Amino acid sequence: MTQPLIDIKGVTHAYQTQSGPLPVLDNLNVSVPEGGFAAVVGPSGCGKSTLTRLIAGLMKPDTGEVWLHGERVKGPRSTVGMAFQNPVLLEWRSILKNVLLPLEIVPTKLSKKEAEDRARHLLELVGLDGFEDKRPSELSGGMRQRASLCRALIHQPEVLILDEPFGALDAFTREDLWQIMHRVKEEEPFTGVLITHDLRESVFLADEVIVLSGRPATTQYRLKVPMDGPRDLEHLYTPETAEMLAILRHQIEIAQGRAPAESSEVAE
Amino acid sequence: MFQKIAVPVAAIVIFLIFWEALVWINGWPNYKMASPSDLWPAFWKFRDLFFTMGWDTLWRTVVGLGLAVVVGVGIGMIMGFSRLMRDALYPLLVGFNAIPKATVVPIVALMFVGAHDFNTVLIAFMISFFPIAVSVSIGLSTLEPEYRDILRSLGASRMTIFWKIALPKTLPEFFGALKVAVTLAFIGTNLMEIVSPHGRGLGALFDSGKTNADYPLMFAVLIALAFLGIVLYYVVVALEKIFAGWAERSPT
Structure with missing residues (x-):
């Protein structure tokens, strides 16, 4: 196997609080191959968001290393x-100007016109064509989240970090966005990390689900999800999916300390 | 549009009629309470003075307010970005703001004897920078970390984040404070003009009305002050519409 695009090696991190250090990550190892899409699930407050900030380079881990593309x-x-x-x-x-924001920071080869065309294309891809000149306050929550997704993709990032992007949406809007994610991934390939609390979301979108243990978090379990191209919602109701969800649910219970721990393994 | 202009105008007219009637029914002489019909003659008699004095009051208020904006935004930025500076400066600012400015006027007048324009601008500034500093610092310090992160994760500098996100996001709070500050600056200017008059500004005209027991003149000055105050306030409202109009939700 070639070297993974995202490689987190033995990361340990603690926050300094008034009542002493609060360890959140403990010898965490995560690797995602190029084009892979990993979902990270775990009990609340187990350090999932810390993980995204480490990958984005917004924080440095106390020990361990984070590697991107070598x-x-x-x-x-x-x-x-x-x-x-x-x-x-x-x-x-406007929505269009919001999507173009990263290109004002990141050096780009695109001309102003090309950048705008790209932004319009992305907005069309997520079904927001016709809303380019609207203000965010005129859009619904799901539409805003779609615009935010376009902004994250405009500069063709190698790595897309999604920190519970669908968490605040209603169930139907969320399912809508899941399908849009599949469409986006096909047209705009990226390597992704998705933080989520929703197990169905994790098996629907990702090709690998990583279960983190309770705080301080370490990799407790990894589940490979067979993925062959875009999916439709039917996929959520197959026996295979039901079985995967059962495994994950059990692992979350272990992580929460509600079920006895067993030796962790990697299911294929 | 009709409602926006006609209703306030009608309200003012009703108010004036009520006032006139009150004076007339009670038979008050105009050294007890001037009535609206006394005001126009008083104004017309001293119209030249009203314009020159009004201009003095206006420009000194605006300069003081401008200074308050510059210094207030500066202090607000320092306190908004640094926890340490906020803890250090906040009690000082609150204490300074708590001192009634009427007591500062004689001190300033003694410190800079003769520099009347400077003193007036200084008082207008001192009385009005506090709300601006506080609102800017709160606006900046309550910026959600995600806003910073979307640009910081792309390698944007602090300055870029300030210009592209923090500053525009603070504008609605800033204009809210500016509406308070513009009225305060106006009070500051008049305080100086009345307490330590140099024959300049509407405050001085009011003072001379008082010395000469010319009650209609005093009331006419009050009305002129109200008029200037309204004008200044709506200038700020217009600026707010231009620069922070996006914060206004459409009624749909």
Whole structure:
């Protein structure tokens, strides 16, 4: 196997709080191959968001190393795109200008016209054509999240980091966005890390699900999800999916300390 | 549009009629309470003075307010970005703001004897920079970390983040404070003009009305002050519409 695109090696991290250090990550190892899409699930407050900040170079781990594309991450880099649960669109800009924001920071070869065309194309891809000149306040939550996704992709990042981007949406909108994610991945290939609380979301979108243990988090379990191209929602209701969900649910219970731990293994 | 202009105008007219009637029914002489019909003659008699004095008041208020904006935004930025500076400066600012500015006027007048324009601008500034500094610092320090992260993760500098996100995001709070500050600056200017008059500004005209027991003149000055205050306030509202109009939700 070639070297993974995202490689997190033995990362340990603790936050300094008033009542002493609070360890959140303990010897965590995660690797995602190029074009892979890993979902990270785990109990709340187990350090999943810390993980995204480490990959994005927004924080440095206490010990251990984070590598992207064969280079050690020492600080923020322009090859990363991020989307959060809060779409954080800039209210004073149109949707199009919001999507173009990263290109004002990252050096780009695109001319102004080409950049705009690309932004329009992305907006069309997520079904927001016709909303380019609207303000974020005129859009619904799901639409804002789609615009935020376009912004994360505009500069063609190698790595897309999604920190619970669909967490605040209603169930139907969320399923909509899952399918859009498949469409986007096909047209705009990326290597992705998805933080989520939703097990169905993890097996629907990702080709590998990583279960983190409770705090301090370490890799407790890894589940490979057979993935052959885009899926439709039917996929959620197959016996295979049901079986995977059962395994993951059990692992989450272990992580929460509600079920006895067993030796962790990697299911194929 | 009709409602936006006609309703306030009608309200003002009703208010004036009520005032006139009150004075007339009670039979108050105009040294007790001037009525609206006394105001126009008083204004017309001293119209030249009203314009020159009004201009003095206006420009000194605007300069003081401009200074308050520059210094207030500066202090707000320092406190907004640095926890340490916020902890250090906040009690000082609150204490300074708590001092009634009427007590500062004689001190300033003594410190810079004769520099009347400077003193007036200084008081207008001192009384009005506090809300601006506080609102800018709160706006900056409550910026959600995700806003910073979307640009920081791309390697943007602090300055870029400030210009592209922090500053525009703070504008609605800033204009909210500016509306308070513009009225305060106006009070500051008048305070100096009345307490330590140099024969300049509407405050001085008011003071001379008082010395000469010319009540209609005093009331006419009050109305002129109200008029200037309204003008200044709506200038700020217009600026807010231009620069922070996006923060206004459409009524749909």
